[in-house]
Amino acid sequence: MNQVPGRAAIARLLALAAVVGAAVGAVFHGFEELLHHAQHALWVDLIGEQPSALATIGLATAGGAALGLALWLLPGHGGPHPADHHGLLPASGGRTTVTLVAASLVVGFVGLAAGASLGPEGALMPGAVGLSVLAARVARAEGPAEQLLIASGLGALMAAMFHHPLAGAVVLLEVLPAFSAAPAIVVLLPTLTASAFAVITLQVFGAQPIISLPFDYPTFRPVHLAWAVLVGVVAGAAGLLIDRLVPLLRRLTVRLDARHVLVTTTLGGLVLGLLYVAGGVETRFTGFPELLFLMRDDPALGTVIVVLLVKTVATAWSLAAGYRGGRIFPAAFIGGAAGLALHGVFPSLPMVVAVSVGLSAAMVTAVGMPVTALLSSAALLPSRLLPLAVLGGVAAHAVHLLAEQLAPPAGGAAHSEPALDGQHG
Numbered sequence: 001m002n003q004v005p006g007r008a009a010i011a012r013l014l015a016l017a018a019v020v021g022a023a024v025g026a027v028f029h030g031f032e033e034l035l036h037h038a039q040h041a042l043w044v045d046l047i048g049e050q051p052s053a054l055a056t057i058g059l060a061t062a063g064g065a066a067l068g069l070a071l072w073l074l075p076g077h078g079g080p081h082p083a084d085h086h087g088l089l090p091a092s093g094g095r096t097t098v099t100l101v102a103a104s105l106v107v108g109f110v111g112l113a114a115g116a117s118l119g120p121e122g123a124l125m126p127g128a129v130g131l132s133v134l135a136a137r138v139a140r141a142e143g144p145a146e147q148l149l150i151a152s153g154l155g156a157l158m159a160a161m162f163h164h165p166l167a168g169a170v171v172l173l174e175v176l177p178a179f180s181a182a183p184a185i186v187v188l189l190p191t192l193t194a195s196a197f198a199v200i201t202l203q204v205f206g207a208q209p210i211i212s213l214p215f216d217y218p219t220f221r222p223v224h225l226a227w228a229v230l231v232g233v234v235a236g237a238a239g240l241l242i243d244r245l246v247p248l249l250r251r252l253t254v255r256l257d258a259r260h261v262l263v264t265t266t267l268g269g270l271v272l273g274l275l276y277v278a279g280g281v282e283t284r285f286t287g288f289p290e291l292l293f294l295m296r297d298d299p300a301l302g303t304v305i306v307v308l309l310v311k312t313v314a315t316a317w318s319l320a321a322g323y324r325g326g327r328i329f330p331a332a333f334i335g336g337a338a339g340l341a342l343h344g345v346f347p348s349l350p351m352v353v354a355v356s357v358g359l360s361a362a363m364v365t366a367v368g369m370p371v372t373a374l375l376s377s378a379a380l381l382p383s384r385l386l387p388l389a390v391l392g393g394v395a396a397h398a399v400h401l402l403a404e405q406l407a408p409p410a411g412g413a414a415h416s417e418p419a420l421d422g423q424h425g
Helices: 007-046 053-073 098-113 121-138 144-162 165-174 184-205 223-259 261-279 290-297 301-320 328-345 351-367 370-378 383-406
Strands: none
Touching: 007 053, 007 098, 007 121, 007 144, 007 184, 053 098, 053 261, 098 121, 121 144, 144 165, 144 184, 144 370, 165 184, 165 370, 223 261, 223 301, 223 328, 223 351, 223 383, 261 301, 290 328, 290 351, 301 328, 328 351, 328 370, 351 370, 351 383, 370 383
C-alpha cells in the first residue's frame, strides 16, 4: 500500500467491509446452528449421552471416512492442509469461486460434526476469505483494497466467534507491518466496520455467544499475582505442546496421504475414537462448554491430567489428520485444564483464577499471536480477572519465546508472522 486512499475510496471500502461483515456473520450463525444440531443428533441422539466404547469408536471412524470422501470428491479438496501452515490467516493463492467457498464450508462442517477436537475458526476461515474475495471481485477492488477486505472478513469471523467487535479488530494488530506504508487507522477501520456488522448480524438473528464463562471473582489478593505467573508458565507450556506435536504426527499422516486421503481420515477417526474413550466426553469437540463441565464435576487430579493429555493429543492429531478446524478453543480448554490441575495441587489457588489465567495463557502459546490471544480472551472474562490473565499471558509468551530459542520447531518457525495476501483470484 504505497499511498493513502482518498475519502471516496475509503468510504467505498467501508461500505464493502460492512457487506462482508454482515455476510460472514450470517454464514457463521448458520454454520454454528447446523453444526450444533448435527453434533447433537450424532453424538447424543444416536449413541447416547454416555456411549459405549464401541459406539464412540465406530462413530468417530465413520465420521473420518465421511471427511475423506468430502476431501476426495469436492472441488478444492478442502484447501490447504491445516498442519502445513499456522496462524490465524490461511495460506494465499489459488482460485476462489462460489463453488469452492461452499465446498470448503462443507469439508469443515463434516470434520467438526464427525467429532474433531477443534474449534470452528479453521473450518470457516476459507469461507470468510472466499466471501471477501468474491465481494472484492464484484466491486472490482484490487490490490491493497482486496487485502483489506480479506482482513475484514477474517476480523468479522473472529468477532462473530467471540461475539465482540474488538476481538475481530485485533487480528490486524500483529500483521500491521504488511501495511506499514498506510496509517494504522486506514488499515483498521475496514476491519472494525466488518467486525461490528458481524456482531450486529448475530444480534439480529438472536444468536447467543458460543462461549459463556460465568466466572465470579469478588476479591483480589496480592498472592494472586504470583499464582497468575505460575499458571501462565505451566498452561503456556501445555498450550505449546499442540504446536510441537502436530509436525511430529504429520510425518505419519503424510505417508498415509500418499496411499489415499480416505486411509488417512478413516484411520484418523479411529484414533480419535480411541482417544475419546480414554479421555471421556469432555475431550470431544471445541472444548466449550466441556471445560465448564470439567470444572463442575470437580474431578480428581489424576483425572484432570488424563483429560489434559488426551485433549492435547486429540487436537494435534485432528490437525495432522486433515480435519479442518482451529486450535484456539481447544488450547483454551487445555490451558484451563492445566490451571485446574494446579488448583488440585495447590488448593489455595482459587479455581476461577487458575482456569481463567490458564485458558488465556495457553491461547497465547498455541496461537502464537499474544495480542490477538489476550484481547480475544478479554471478550470471555470478567474485567476484574483481566489483569491476572494478561500477566499470565505475558509469562506464557516468555515460555513460547524461550522454547523457540532453545529448541526451534522442526521445519522452521511455527509462528512466523502471517501475511495478508489478496492473490486469490
